[in-house]
Amino acid sequence: MPDVDILVGEGDSRAVLGLDASRSLKAMYGGGIFGDQPNYVQGIARKLGAMLSEVSRSGKIAMFYWALGPKGGAIEPIGELDSDACAAAQIGGPPKKNWGTGTQLLPAVKQIVETTARQADFTLGVIITDGIIEDEKDCMAYCFQVGQEMHEGKRKEIKLVLIGVGEEVDEQQLERFNDMFESTPLKGKVDLWAAGSAADIKDEEDIIALVFGEPVRANMIIADSGRVLSNGREVQVWADGLPAKFRFTLPKGATAFTISTPKGEITQDISEVVGGP
Numbered sequence: 001m002p003d004v005d006i007l008v009g010e011g012d013s014r015a016v017l018g019l020d021a022s023r024s025l026k027a028m029y030g031g032g033i034f035g036d037q038p039n040y041v042q043g044i045a046r047k048l049g050a051m052l053s054e055v056s057r058s059g060k061i062a063m064f065y066w067a068l069g070p071k072g073g074a075i076e077p078i079g080e081l082d083s084d085a086c087a088a089a090q091i092g093g094p095p096k097k098n099w100g101t102g103t104q105l106l107p108a109v110k111q112i113v114e115t116t117a118r119q120a121d122f123t124l125g126v127i128i129t130d131g132i133i134e135d136e137k138d139c140m141a142y143c144f145q146v147g148q149e150m151h152e153g154k155r156k157e158i159k160l161v162l163i164g165v166g167e168e169v170d171e172q173q174l175e176r177f178n179d180m181f182e183s184t185p186l187k188g189k190v191d192l193w194a195a196g197s198a199a200d201i202k203d204e205e206d207i208i209a210l211v212f213g214e215p216v217r218a219n220m221i222i223a224d225s226g227r228v229l230s231n232g233r234e235v236q237v238w239a240d241g242l243p244a245k246f247r248f249t250l251p252k253g254a255t256a257f258t259i260s261t262p263k264g265e266i267t268q269d270i271s272e273v274v275g276g277p
Contacts, residue, residue: 011121014062015052018108018127019045021065021093022072022100024168025130028201029093040201041128042091047204048126048211049086055124061086062116064108065094067129072102075111103131105162106139113146113158123158126211130166130201133173140180147181147190163210164197171197220244223261230254 019041021029030039045063053061060080068074076094079085093099108127117123133139149155164174178195181187198206226242228235235257236248242261250257255271 011057012119013055013057013122014116014120014124015055016062016064016112016116016123016125017045017049017052018064018066018075018112018125019078019091020067020100020103020127020129020131021076022067022103022129022131025201026093026099028130029091031093039092042089044128044201044204044207045091046086046089047208049081049089050083051208051212052124052126053081053083053086059083063089064111065097066105066108066111066127067100067103067131068094068097070098070101071104072100072131072134073104073107074100075107102134103129104135105129105133106135106142109139109142109160112160113155117156117158121156123156124161125158126161126163128163128165128201128207129169130164131168132170133177136173136176140176143177143180143192144184144186147186147192150192151186151190158192160193161211162193162195163207164195165199165201165203165207167199169197223263226259226261229258229260230256 025041027037028040029042030037049061049063053059060082062080063078063086064075065078066075068076074097076097078089078091081089105127109125112123112125116125146155146158150157162174162177164171174195174197177193180193181190196210198210201207220243221241222244223242225237225239227237228248230250231254233251235250236246238246256267256269258265258267
């Protein structure tokens with residue numbers, strides 16, 4: 001994730017995590033028939049929450065349950081948690097409201113846009129669901145208005161990431177959210193949504209990869225400078241700032257590479273996947 005100072009300078013950045021609490025996910029919160037089902041949602045929430053807290057200027061993330069009550073239109077706040085609190089959070093489902101009987105996304109989006117993002121210069125909101133979004137039309141209309149206001153400078157930057165898990169998710173619907181501005185005058189000017197799917201809520205690595213695969217935008221600078229090294233040789237250098245996404249070509253026979261920035265180094269072994277030049 002980008003450094004907060006690079007992300008917003010002296011401004012304010014915030015992060016939010018919305019957890020689907022519709023009835024169909026109840027077992028994944030440790031609510032199996034015999035009460036011995038592992039709490040997979042809690043594991044995901046703890047890990048994502050701790051990671052997302054690094055995006056927030058305050059070091060805290062707002063977390064809430066959504067898709068609660070009749071027709072899945074209610075939400076319930078969990079709280080503002082820092083990294084340590086996320087790691088120990090008890091995420092067992094809504095303590096006050098009933099598990100949802102539907103999946104309405106608009107209330108969750110409004111919670112992020114109109115509450116958390118109201119005073120922030122940048123907001124990253126991650127929403128996890130296991131069902132089909134039943135209020136797609138209304139949610140799309142609202143999101144288009146938000147995108148228009150972002151383009152006109154009436155709202156600060158907001159990035160929403162929708163993660164679908166399980167077999168009931170409509171992947172075409174996720175694509176529609178992901179590409180909602182493609183056929184509009186805002187194409188290439190606003191990118192409010194990123195969306196993707198994982199086979200199961202248990203697939204923590206897949207979910208984390210989806211969230212952080214497109215956290216903001218590809219050309220965002222995440223470090224003041226950066227370079228790629230292989231066998232001690234410099235392969236690529238970015239003297240004026242390392243972008244969030246980049247490509248480079250390794251020399252033939254390379255079995256590892258190192259990405260070096262002022263914030264540290266990451267070395268990746270590729271010896272098991274090298275199969276050609």
